[in-house]
Amino acid sequence: MRSDSHEVLNMFRSNLMMKFECLYEGQANQGNPKLLNEIYTELYITESESGEISNEHEVRQIETQSRRAATEDTPIKCSDIFRALPGQDKPIRTVLTKGVAGIGKTVSVQKFILDWAEGKENQDVQLIFPLPFRELNLMKHETLSLSDLLHVFFPETKEMEISSDKYKVLFIFDGLDECRLSLDFQSDVRLCDVSESASVDVLLKNLIVGNLLPSALIWITSRPAAADLVPSECVHRVTEVRGFSDPQKKEYFRKRISDQSLANRIISHLKSSKSLFIMCHIPVFCWISAAVLEKMLSQAESGEIPKTLTQMYTHFLMAQINIKNTKYKKDTDKEMIFKLGKLAYVQLERGNLIFYEEDLRECGIDVTEASVYSGLCTQIFREEFVLFQVKVFCFVHLTVQEHLAALYVHISCTNHNINVFEPIKKQSLWSKVKDWFLLNSSEHVSLSELHQRAVDEALQSKNGYLDIFLRFLLGLSVESHQILLQRLMKETRSSSDRNQKTVEYIKRKIRTIDSPEKSINLFHCLNELGDHSLVEEIQQYLNSGTVNKAKLSSSQWSAVAFALLTSEKQLDMFDINEFVVGNNVKVLQKLLPVIKESRSVR
The missing domain is CATH 1.10.10 (Arc Repressor Mutant, subunit A)
Known part of the structure; x- marks a missing residue:
């Protein structure tokens, strides 16, 4: 190692700081750069039991998780993901962080790196190597050593001896779900030397399982559907980014919009639509909502203020076309x-x-x-x-x-x-x-x-x-x-x-399909079409507490489940006896989504 190693490390840290200090809204190379530290809102992250995959659509997962923010889940700060919690004594080498698209995984990675580069957090780590899968994909046909790979991404590493234990190193592989490499964890190809050449997928596999640089820390992020691409035995901790909690949603809009009166009006409007407020768990949706509602609520514009998902996205699309038309005249x-x-x-x-x-x-x-x-x-x-x-x-x-x-x-x-x-x-x-x-x-x-x-x-x-x-x-x-x-x-x-x-x-399908989850989505579809008749039919029974005495049809029981899931009230305790008399299996099946999302069931 050269004598100027301290200068090389400082240059490496400085380069990462310059790369990650800004957050771009919209297009990465010509968007609106904003200092991450000024607008960053802490995300709700929990320690998860496992990296199991979910077959539900990601928005449905968000709708399900929205009722679990205050359960017995163990919250964990992003900066602490490699630190053992009280009662945990095993060292944590590899962390898998899962979360749906747009929930804030990449921004969490960015904030982690920036805090490290600024000397605020995780100073026991000397080097952090962020290697997003979307960039590694472009090297899938290359054959090179781990040292060579790092030289390509981080030219400063030519001055360093990464192979030794001199440095505590963290590799961050962001976006496992975007991986187009053939990661084969059953492969017998074993690499132990950072100067030994192989294909990029073989390098990554050996790094993750600990053959290459066994002392290095590994952080992998992924959407839930791809979380099982890395075998569970290679992962020491699974965390889940849940997005914004309800207080964090409000904090986001108050940071994002300088006019606090307008920010409060936007928050009130979003809270008036349960489906939109639930979607605000996703930071990207908060940004889209802010872009639409900031303009619509601050100007005397004609047209209905968006109350459904489709209305919000259509207003967003047309707003972007209007922006385009101010720059380019060609239609x-x-x-x-x-x-x-x-x-x-x-x-x-x-x-x-x-x-x-x-x-x-x-x-x-x-x-x-x-x-x-x-x-x-x-x-x-x-x-x-x-x-x-x-x-x-x-x-x-x-x-x-x-x-x-x-x-x-x-x-x-x-x-x-x-x-x-x-x-x-x-x-x-x-x-x-x-x-x-x-x-x-x-x-x-x-x-x-x-x-x-x-x-x-x-x-x-x-x-x-x-x-x-x-x-x-x-x-x-x-x-x-x-x-x-x-x-x-x-x-x-x-x-x-x-x-x-x-x-x-759709109503015929609600009567005949077995899947309670599918029927919930069909009720959201009826909402988009402006039809609330099924829910309105059963609302009187819910309001009077006489559901268990009413002779409801199959579709009406599905409406009961949907009404409970989209109500303002939190399901702290779900008392089945208030709804079902006896052991009615068909009714229990219809209410299964409610039972799953309740914090406790009597």
């Missing part, structure tokens, strides 16, 4: 949104949240114009420059992707007379959209049939990946959205009769 709204929607839909089907150049080309987006698309709607579509200046694209959140995907399906039907769920037409859509448009068929594709097909597709999906997409698709057909979207629509169609058919179809 490309329809074409641009259609292409972005197509990308969103195709990648949603494949389960991808990040996209590379070939993915854009497939959907008719000229790669040379991609940065222009990104610049037009900086908050909708983000372009990130990573290693070697290769471009990686993503929407700012899974729900933004789902909303655009739903808009694409809706416009395909209303503008181009295409039902994307029909296999033949779906195949034609990718290559012959303009041919279909030129045909000008007088025979309309029925939007109610499209909706019914979408309902069936969502009910058949095992992991619920179409649940929120379905809410958006149905919500877009409501008349208030036709007015908002008129500049993107070729024509508008009368919605009342069509939507009534969809409402009746």
Whole structure:
């Protein structure tokens, strides 16, 4: 080691501080930089029992977790994730942090690194190496040693002897769910020397299991669906980012919006809609809500203040198009949104949240114009420059992707007379959209049939990946959205009769499906369509406490579960006897989501 090792370490720390001190809203390379320390709001993080995966849609997981913020879960500060809690004596080498998309995993990593670089926390660690999977993906065909890999990402390490125990080192692998490397933990290839070359996936596997640098700390973040890619025996602690607690939501808006009176009005509006306030557990949704409501509540604007998920996202989309139109005069709204929607839909089907150049080309987006698309709607579509200046694209959140995907399906039907769920037409859509448009068929594709097909597709999906997409698709057909979207629509169609058919179809499905979780999502769909009749029917029984005496139908019991889950009251104690007389298995099954989310059950 050279004599100027102290200077090298200081330069390394300084470089990380410069890289992580700002948070960019919207586009990473030309967004609005804000000092992380000024706007950072502490997230609610708990120690979790295991890294088990969940097959529910992530928004449903948030809706479920929203009632568990004050349970017996063990809260843990982000800066303490490698410290043993009272009563724990085993050293913690590898931590897996899971959390749904947009919940704050990456920002937590950023804050951890910044606090370390500024000398505030975890000063027993000498070096932190952040290696996001979206950047490691670009090196999946490379063969090199761990030392070489670090030299590529961190040129200063050429001056250091990482192989020795001289330094306490932390590796941070952010975004396991975005990994496109073939991590094979059954492989017999064993590496113990940091100068020994292998493929990047073999390097990572040996680092995580402890063959390479066994004294190094490892921190991996992941969405829940990918949490089991690393075997549990390799993980010493599992933590879960739960996003913002209710007090933290309010703190976020008061920090984000300087006019405290306006901030309080925004908080009050969001609290008036249970489904929106629950979504505020996700920091990205708080940002979207702030962007929409700050403008709408501070100006005398016409139009309804958003009360549903679809309304919020449609207002957000149109606001970004308006921003674009102040910068660029060329009217490309329809074409641009259609292409972005197509990308969103195709990648949603494949389960991808990040996209590379070939993915854009497939959907008719000229790669040379991609940065222009990104610049037009900086908050909708983000372009990130990573290693070697290769471009990686993503929407700012899974729900933004789902909303655009739903808009694409809706416009395909209303503008181009295409039902994307029909296999033949779906195949034609990718290559012959303009041919279909030129045909000008007088025979309309029925939007109610499209909706019914979408309902069936969502009910058949095992992991619920179409649940929120379905809410958006149905919500877009409501008349208030036709007015908002008129500049993107070729024509508008009368919605009342069509939507009534969809409402009746959903009610039939609620009566017949076995899954209580699926029926809860269908009630959210009815909300988006503006139909509250089933819940209103049973509300009188709930208010009078006579539910257990009423002879309710199957769908009415589902309505009871939905009403309890979306009520203002916290379910501290759920007394089954107040609802069920005797051991009625069918009724208990309908109430299972409530039983799961209650803090205790009598």
